[in-house]
Amino acid sequence: MILYDPRQAHSLREFGILIPVEESRARETFARLCSHPLLGPRRAVWHIDRIQERITREDLLRVHAPGYVSRLESERLEEEILRAFELLLPDGGWNRYDPRLARLPLRELFARILERAAGTLQCGRIALQTGFCFYFGGGMHHAQRDFGAGFCLVNDLVVALRRLQTEGRIRNAWVIDVDAHKGDGTAALTADDPTIATLSIHMAAGWPLDQPPVDARGNPNPSFIPSTIDLPIAAGEEADYNVRLREGLSRLEAEQPSADLALVVCGADPYEKDELPSTAGLRLSLAQLFERDRLVWEFLRARGVPGAWVMAGGYGRESWRVYAQFLAWALPQI
Ligand SMILES: [Zn+2]
Numbered sequence: 001m002i003l004y005d006p007r008q009a010h011s012l013r014e015f016g017i018l019i020p021v022e023e024s025r026a027r028e029t030f031a032r033l034c035s036h037p038l039l040g041p042r043r044a045v046w047h048i049d050r051i052q053e054r055i056t057r058e059d060l061l062r063v064h065a066p067g068y069v070s071r072l073e074s075e076r077l078e079e080e081i082l083r084a085f086e087l088l089l090p091d092g093g094w095n096r097y098d099p100r101l102a103r104l105p106l107r108e109l110f111a112r113i114l115e116r117a118a119g120t121l122q123c124g125r126i127a128l129q130t131g132f133c134f135y136f137g138g139g140m141h142h143a144q145r146d147f148g149a150g151f152c153l154v155n156d157l158v159v160a161l162r163r164l165q166t167e168g169r170i171r172n173a174w175v176i177d178v179d180a181h182k183g184d185g186t187a188a189l190t191a192d193d194p195t196i197a198t199l200s201i202h203m204a205a206g207w208p209l210d211q212p213p214v215d216a217r218g219n220p221n222p223s224f225i226p227s228t229i230d231l232p233i234a235a236g237e238e239a240d241y242n243v244r245l246r247e248g249l250s251r252l253e254a255e256q257p258s259a260d261l262a263l264v265v266c267g268a269d270p271y272e273k274d275e276l277p278s279t280a281g282l283r284l285s286l287a288q289l290f291e292r293d294r295l296v297w298e299f300l301r302a303r304g305v306p307g308a309w310v311m312a313g314g315y316g317r318e319s320w321r322v323y324a325q326f327l328a329w330a331l332p333q334i
Pocket of ligand 1: 179
């Protein structure tokens with residue numbers, strides 16, 4: 001199934017934020033699937049077009065610190081958004097942000113982010129019912145327990161898993177994160193949780209791993225807390241990427257032999273044509289990305305583990321190609 005609510009389409013530019021997340025990636029991917037000879041006529045079978053879930057304060061409190069949740073609900077929200085989206089430079093200037101271009105106040109972004117997180121929860125639910133769902137949003141894997149980072153204010157992945165666990169729908173889960181950046185928030189939030197095993201394959205260098213290991217107050221930086229399985233790929237090692245991923249998936253299964261649900265953080269940003277400067281350390285071709293996605297799909301199908309996939313990172317005008325090629329292959333099989 002595809003979970004895509006066209007009404008959810010929005011651009012960060014409406015808020016004056018100039019990060020190149022193109023809404024066209026969802027729209028363009030969907031258009032390609034609709035014009036596919038097998039899929040087009042069967043759209044009603046594979047497309048769910050409404051986000052019906054809601055994320056509550058209780059959902060956030062299962063994952064985030066009470067003080068942080070309170071700040072998000074107070075006048076300090078704007079400060080937290082500025083930090084999470086890295087809009088403020090140390091000298092007080094704006095970074096990839098121009099409030100003069102904003103049509104909407106920054107604080108209104110929070111409701112939209114919660115809607116996105118609701119999509120991830122719904123995606124998990126649909127995957128449990130049908131075996132496969134791909135949500136055209138979600139994947140805010142950098143959000144930490146008491147602060148947001150890397151364009152991620154709340155960690156929708158852990159929020160969704162904890163809600164499904166609380167409802168008794170699932171017990172154990174895997175998070176398979178193939179975004180270019182380490183799934184550091186997810187790793188830190190689940191480090192002491194034996195029910196959630198995480199795999200992250202990511203750039204060995206660069207953000208978030210280029211930060212100081214301790215902050216100005218001497219507190220350890222949670223970005224360095226390991227995932228269950230970390231697979232750092234150095235620049236120039238692209239040819240080994242899928243070999244390492246295959247081995248890593250076997251190790252994940254050895255660590256936690258069963259999962260009731262897998263969340264796949266399917267970032268398109270390892271693509272060689274990605275336009276965000278901080279993704280330059282990994283340059284996979286379309287063919288390598290297709291192999292990546294097929295590998296994860298087949299790994300889950302062979303084990304009968306439902307897969308809830310989210311778009312995560314993917315920047316610039318070309319990233320839709322990564323999603324479209326995989327879905328045009330996978331969807332006709334369900
Ligand atoms: Zn990323």
